[in-house]
Amino acid sequence: MLKETMDTNSSNENYTERFAVPIPIVEVQNQGNNIQDSKEINNIPASIHLNIDMQQAAQHLLKQLDSIFFNEMTDDHVLSPETAEKVEHWLSQHSIYELEKLNETAKAHFLYQGITFAVYGEKSGIDRTIPFDLIPRVIAKQQWNKIEAGCTQRIKALNLFLADIYHEQNILREGFIPELPVLSHEAYQPIMMNHSLNGNIYSQISGIDIVRDRHGEFFVLEDNLRTPSGVSYMIESRKMSQKLMPELCNQQVASIEQYPQLLREILAENSRVTTPTIVVLTPGRYNSAYYEHSFLAREMGVPLVTSRDLFVENDKVYVKTIRGRQQIDVIYRRLDDGFLDPLCFRPDSTLGVAGLMSAYLSGNVVIANAPGTGVADDKSIYPYVDQMIAYYLNEKPILSNVPTYQCRDADALDYVLANLDQLVVKEAQGSGGYGMLIGPKATEQEIDLFRIKLMASPSAYIAQPTLDLSVAPTLTSQGIAERHIDLRPFILTSPERIEIVPGGLTRVAMQQGSLVVNSSQGGGIKDTWVIDEYSI
Structure with missing residues (x-):
């Protein structure tokens, strides 16, 4: 199973040509439109003004996106007719040319803000702007409720599993999960044995990748418990939707703007200090996700620091400021375990802080997420999450795993x-x-x-x-076409609560003929709207 994969048959038919749907032309009248761009749209020169019945065109367009894949916009029992009609109506007000111009506006904004990502193996360069598709991925509230409940259940079990394997190891001793793949895993950190965390929360910030098959069934594809990225793109996508389509992105779409404040609250609740000092630790501006590091620090109102800004003295962590040193209580780290402390992990690391683990194990600072968390999100451990849910919670999984060999x-x-x-x-x-x-x-x-x-x-x-992933209408250079998507909700956990903002990051395969949704390989993003359809 792969988030960038679809079943193929004996046909060599080009995927994009097969599913890109041109706008149907109802009537052509030259009204002297001042469009100078000679670019062709669906093989029609843009210099010719087309008087199109756009309402009919949009309805025709979406309904013709019919394939063997589950369509998140048009398939039965996904959205109510009222919700689908609202999107169709908005599309009907804009030609493909106008939609492309709106996408160009988004691209210019992302470039100005420095919202880029490393694309490995791309000849054109290392960093590029994140492609944004303005046609949103819409999820009905009742469907979101299942996703939310499934993610909550899953992160509870994963945190209990981590607390167990770093203490009594009951699930291993009783044979529910084999010892070898856990204890021999490179992400398993023996130094964490018997170290107690506040509320036994190891993964404070998690991202769970979810896909949908051709039957509309949700599956968890992957758990991300170390340093999950993408939340800044989720928030920026919403800002762009509000700017480009304010009449459509209104109060009926559940808000995600509270995420930075929730993140700060959750980080504080994981500390035993009443009013903790929090920092975001970044590897530096050359990291592919540096924009997100700086974005979250700015939105939370906390310092963004590198290893050069921190030092350890008497098992306490301090940050250097113009007013002198200040003790740090919580570190939201955005670098891997191996780079955290050269005295404990990789001795050649210049990104970490010497003595940090000693301060952490002494209980004088919180590191989110906890070192050693990665053992629970490895692909070889993934097949056992169902057993974790049964063992620790005595429940059946709400969200299914993909069968794994x-x-x-x-x-x-x-x-x-x-x-x-x-x-x-x-x-x-x-x-x-x-x-x-x-x-x-x-x-x-x-x-x-x-x-x-x-x-x-x-x-x-x-x-x-191989699992057939769901698709969503996406604006391409050849018209609106189906593209494969996945969803990454972000889960925030403290000893007091679990919070999931309604939505998440929808990743979409953007390039012609490509099935890759990963940002690091050229995938794009969509805004994710959770809508209470009863309010429409």
Whole structure:
């Protein structure tokens, strides 16, 4: 299973050509429109003014986006007719040319704000502006309620699992989860054994990636418990929607603007200090997510610091200021465990703070998320989350996992090797969509190379069946077309509460013929609207 993957058949039909839907022309009249751009839109020169029945066009356009994939906008039982009609009506007021101009406005805003992301392997350069698609992904409130409940249940179980494996390890001793993949994992930090956290909260900020299959069923694809990114893009997408379509993005869309304030409150609640001093620790401006680090620090009203701004004395962490030193109580870190403290982890790290772990283990500072949290979000641990929910909560999972084959198991390996052309194979510790095999789209040579890798190191890989991901209408250079999407809700956890802002980051495959939604590989973003349809 892969968020950038769809089933293929014997047809070599181009995906974009198949599903891009041109605007139907009802009547053509030359009214002297002053459009100078000679760019063609759906093979029609923009220099010719087209008097189009846009209401009919928009309805035709959305209804013709019909494929084997689940469509988040038009499929039955997704949105009420009233909600779909509101989006159709808004689209009817704008030609494709006008929609493209609105997207250009968004691009210019993102560029001005410095909202960029590293795109590895792209010849045009290292950083680029995040592509924004102005057609929102809309989720009905009753559907969101299931997502919210499922994420809440899941993060409770994951935090209980982390508290257990760093203390009594009951779930391992009782055989519900095998010891080897947990205790031998590189993200497992023995230094965290028997270190008690406030409320046993290890992952204060989490992102859970959710997809929908062709039947409309939600699945959890991945848990992100270390340093999940993308929340700034969620907020900026909403700001752009409010600017570009204020008449559509109104009070009926649930607010997400409270996230920075909620984040600050949650971080404070994880400290035992009444009024804690909080900082955001960044690797620096050359990090691909630096914009987000600075954005969150600014929105929370807390300092953005690097390792050069901090020092440890007598197991306490201080920040250097023009008024002297100030003790730090909470560090929202945006760097990996290995770089946190050169005295404890990588000795060559210049991004961390010497002595930080000693201060942390002494209870004098909170690090969010906790070191060692990554063991719970590894792909080799992912298949056991259902067992965690049953063991710790005595509940059935609200959100399903994708069936997963553990290649370290001999029987599973035999099956995977025999069906490589039908499966997606991933590195257990991989991320960002790299280092994987997409069997249905791979060449024989690629499959043979992966077969060798699997046989040499089976425990380093997992495999999943291909899952048809849902699609949403997306503006492309060829018209409005279906594009695959996923959803990352952000979960904030303290000993007192769990908060999830209604929505999340919708990632979308933007490039022609591409199935990649990862920002690091050129994917784009959509605003995510949670709408209480009973209020419409």
